[in-house]
Amino acid sequence: MLATVVVSVFRSFYQDGPLEPGAPTGQGSKAVVQVLEDLGVDVQVQRHTADAAQSLREGRTVLVTDPTVLQGEQLDALVAAHEAEGSGRLVLVQPDFVTLSYFSSRLTPGATLDEATTLEASPGCGDLAHGARALAVPGEEGLHGRSVLYRPVEGADGCFTVDGGSLVAEDDGLLVLGSADLLTNDGVGAADNSALVLNALGGGGELAWYVPSATDPMGTAPQSIVTYLPDWAAPLGLWLMLVAGIALLALGRRFGPVVLEPLPVTVRPQEIALGRARLLQRAGDRDAAATALRSAAATRLADALGLRHERSLDGLVAALAEHVDHSPEQLRALLGPTPVTSDQDLVRLAHDLDRLEKEIDR
Amino acid sequence: MRISLTPRAALVALLALPVIVLWPLWWVLLILVALWALVVLADALLAVDPRRIRVRRESPTQVRLGSTVSGRLLLTNPGSRSASLEVRDAWNPTAGLASQRSAVQVPAHERRAIGQEFTPTRRGRHRSRAVLVASRGRLGLARRTARADAPGEMLALHPFGSRRHLPSRVQRLREIEGLAAIHQRGQGTEFDSLRDFVDGDDVRSIDWRATARRRSVVVRTWRPERDRHVLIVVDTSRTSAGRLGDSTRLDAAFDAALLLTALAGQAGDRVDLLCVDRIPHVSVLGSTRTTVLHDMVTATAAVDPALVETDWELAASTIAARARRGSLVVLLTPVEAAAVHSGLLPVAARLAKDHPLVLASVADPALEELAAGRGELEAVYRAAAAEQARAERSGVAHALERVGAHVVDAPPDRAPQALADAYLALKAAGRL
Numbered sequence: 001m002l003a004t005v006v007v008s009v010f011r012s013f014y015q016d017g018p019l020e021p022g023a024p025t026g027q028g029s030k031a032v033v034q035v036l037e038d039l040g041v042d043v044q045v046q047r048h049t050a051d052a053a054q055s056l057r058e059g060r061t062v063l064v065t066d067p068t069v070l071q072g073e074q075l076d077a078l079v080a081a082h083e084a085e086g087s088g089r090l091v092l093v094q095p096d097f098v099t100l101s102y103f104s105s106r107l108t109p110g111a112t113l114d115e116a117t118t119l120e121a122s123p124g125c126g127d128l129a130h131g132a133r134a135l136a137v138p139g140e141e142g143l144h145g146r147s148v149l150y151r152p153v154e155g156a157d158g159c160f161t162v163d164g165g166s167l168v169a170e171d172d173g174l175l176v177l178g179s180a181d182l183l184t185n186d187g188v189g190a191a192d193n194s195a196l197v198l199n200a201l202g203g204g205g206e207l208a209w210y211v212p213s214a215t216d217p218m219g220t221a222p223q224s225i226v227t228y229l230p231d232w233a234a235p236l237g238l239w240l241m242l243v244a245g246i247a248l249l250a251l252g253r254r255f256g257p258v259v260l261e262p263l264p265v266t267v268r269p270q271e272i273a274l275g276r277a278r279l280l281q282r283a284g285d286r287d288a289a290a291t292a293l294r295s296a297a298a299t300r301l302a303d304a305l306g307l308r309h310e311r312s313l314d315g316l317v318a319a320l321a322e323h324v325d326h327s328p329e330q331l332r333a334l335l336g337p338t339p340v341t342s343d344q345d346l347v348r349l350a351h352d353l354d355r356l357e358k359e360i361d362r
Numbered sequence: 363m364r365i366s367l368t369p370r371a372a373l374v375a376l377l378a379l380p381v382i383v384l385w386p387l388w389w390v391l392l393i394l395v396a397l398w399a400l401v402v403l404a405d406a407l408l409a410v411d412p413r414r415i416r417v418r419r420e421s422p423t424q425v426r427l428g429s430t431v432s433g434r435l436l437l438t439n440p441g442s443r444s445a446s447l448e449v450r451d452a453w454n455p456t457a458g459l460a461s462q463r464s465a466v467q468v469p470a471h472e473r474r475a476i477g478q479e480f481t482p483t484r485r486g487r488h489r490s491r492a493v494l495v496a497s498r499g500r501l502g503l504a505r506r507t508a509r510a511d512a513p514g515e516m517l518a519l520h521p522f523g524s525r526r527h528l529p530s531r532v533q534r535l536r537e538i539e540g541l542a543a544i545h546q547r548g549q550g551t552e553f554d555s556l557r558d559f560v561d562g563d564d565v566r567s568i569d570w571r572a573t574a575r576r577r578s579v580v581v582r583t584w585r586p587e588r589d590r591h592v593l594i595v596v597d598t599s600r601t602s603a604g605r606l607g608d609s610t611r612l613d614a615a616f617d618a619a620l621l622l623t624a625l626a627g628q629a630g631d632r633v634d635l636l637c638v639d640r641i642p643h644v645s646v647l648g649s650t651r652t653t654v655l656h657d658m659v660t661a662t663a664a665v666d667p668a669l670v671e672t673d674w675e676l677a678a679s680t681i682a683a684r685a686r687r688g689s690l691v692v693l694l695t696p697v698e699a700a701a702v703h704s705g706l707l708p709v710a711a712r713l714a715k716d717h718p719l720v721l722a723s724v725a726d727p728a729l730e731e732l733a734a735g736r737g738e739l740e741a742v743y744r745a746a747a748a749e750q751a752r753a754e755r756s757g758v759a760h761a762l763e764r765v766g767a768h769v770v771d772a773p774p775d776r777a778p779q780a781l782a783d784a785y786l787a788l789k790a791a792g793r794l
Contacts, residue, residue, distance in 0.1 A: 239394070259452050265669055281740060296733070
């Protein structure tokens with residue numbers, strides 16, 4: 001577990017990706033950068049086009065690891081910097097036709113290498129071979145797919161040529177490498193790849209390693225959907241909004257005034273009784289509740305028997321005893337002030353009183 | 363007058379879409395807007411002027427609550443073009459107008475009627491706030507709206523549901539008066555006639571002098587007094603706003619007052635009515651016997667409860683000014699501890715000295731339902747609270763009876779009959 005933590009911590013120190021200067025993985029380029037720094041080359045890693053163009057103007061060698069993802073605006077900036085007075089060398093790794101056409105009209109991508117190949121330096125290469133005699137590139141399994149051979153015309157130079165296409169080509173300060181695998185940790189060791197790379201990049205003493213990134217403010221200019229719409233879309237949209245506005249206006253028309261009506265006030269009259277019931281229940285005042293039920297029942301019983309209300313409990317019990325099955329003691333317990341100890345007793349008392357009244361009614 | 367658009371104006375604007383697709387230019391858009399506005403404006407201006415439409419109303423002025431009446435709105439088009447009109451008659455919602463809006467086509471120089479059905483749901487005065495006439499253009503893209511001058515007012519009268527109890531009470535009144543087939547001798551102070559003794563007559567009513575002149579035993583008959591004065595005082599304060607079942611306590615009180623009025627009219631008594639709370643506000647005084655019921659129904663139609671306490675001292679002075687000594691005073695007010703403590707008891711005592719006093723109260727049937735509740739503990743507590751409330755009410759009623767008032771306390775469906783019976787009992791006992 002400690003090892004996992006350590007590995008994860010150490011892994012988080014570099015950013016992995018194709019030709020990432022800090023990545024020790026197979027697709028990274030830590031080996032090249034490390035060796036260049038050991039040789040005394042000042043390597044700066046850059047991720048924004050503006051920085052790369054600035055470095056180019058200042059005379060640094062600039063390596064663009066993936067020029068195909070750059071957009072027109074970014075390419076224009078790099079072209080402008082490249083054509084400026086005293087600019088440094090620009091190295092493009094495997095550019096496609098469109099990208100390359102921005103920089104040079106004398107270089108065009110041609111054939112590709114399907115098989116892993118070792119290319120010998122042609123005799124007339126001169127400095128363009130950068131001291132390498134042979135370059136080894138993989139075939140279809142390359143980092144950016146198959147390696148590309150470029151056709152130099154009208155004064156542009158090419159080296160490591162097969163069938164008129166060159167793996168390395170140069171045109172007026174622009175160096176084009178036909179394979180990204182020349183720079184990777186896996187590929188730099190093969191054949192004389194290291195010689196070519198170190199000499200080509202370390203020649204100026206100062207190198208800007210430009211990795212195009214998605215967060216580049218120049219590159220994120222969104223290709224919005226608006227540009228794909230036909231030109232009548234905007235007037236049409238405006239007209240539809242106008243129509244929607246008219247429709248809302250027409251449907252929202254109020255036909256005459258809103259009629260207000262004061263309604264008579266009404267009150268729920270039993271609120272007081274309900275509130276008192278809730279108070280009794282919350283206070284648990286069973287005796288008060290029992291007293292109310294008993295006195296009401298006693299009043300009704302006395303009415304039924306034709307007694308005067310003012311007469312005492314004894315009179316009522318005596319009169320009742322003749323008509324019902326209960327004994328006088330039971331009646332006295334039912335109607336008298338016997339304490340009620342539990343909620344069940346209270347409910348039972350209510351039912352017993354009901355039953356007694358029904359018995360008298362019969 | 364207002365010009366407004368119809369939904370069709372928006373639909374017509376959609377016709378411009380192909381033009382915009384073909385020529386997506388800004389000035390084309392502006393031209394289309396102008397064209398659309400021109401068409402709509404022209405349609406509005408070519409519509410018949412709604413101010414020239416003559417509106418006349420034929421609607422009932424009175425309706426008994428709960429029944430349906432129909433009225434008409436007559437629209438006359440004096441112009442030479444056919445008018446396509448939308449009309450809104452803005453009655454208040456409880457007037458129960460089936461549909462406030464209607465569309466009607468009125469040809470040139472003709473008149474059309476819009477039928478209206480009213481089923482009011484609230485007692486009182488209902489009013490049409492406005493009559494609006496909108497005239498649509500020939501294309502139906504715009505309309506011009508104007509207010510028409512056709513005021514409408516309707517009085518929803520008390521339903522007087524207790525009037526079905528009137529025949530039986532009148533019958534009983536006739537028996538008391540001795541006019542019915544059953545010769546029951548009524549007591550009273552007004553000498554009526556002499557007749558032969560029949561079994562069951564009170565021996566005290568034998569006229570011995572007349573008997574001495576004839577062979578048979580002769581009794582005097584008396585008939586209850588006519589032309590007595592009854593003053594009904596209805597309390598319209600806070601306590602009358604209580605909702606009992608479907609209607610308020612005040613509605614039940616008016617129901618009782620109307621039944622008593624109808625009965626007293628049959629008995630030949632004069633009836634006056636006062637409504638009191640902080641001020642005596644509505645009164646029906648000095649109506650003739652034939653018109654008093656109608657006057658009373660009309661006058662009480664628009665009376666609603668007010669959330670104030672009754673000023674009983676003021677009520678007492680008003681009663682004293684209106685009622686002669688000996689006339690029957692009927693107070694329609696709930697018998698409640700709070701109301702009694704607010705000064706009813708001393709006033710009742712004073713009134714009972716000079717007048718036979720009946721205190722009619724409308725009881726809350728919900729209280730009886732609560733008192734009958736059993737089962738859950740909560741229901742039993744509620745029953746206990748309801749019994750306490752009823753005990754308080756009966757205590758108050760006893761206190762009022764002790765000072766000399768006759769207390770009638772009944773739920774709303776029985777209160778009118780109970781009051782009428784109390785009146786008949788007073789008549790039969792010769793107390794009136």
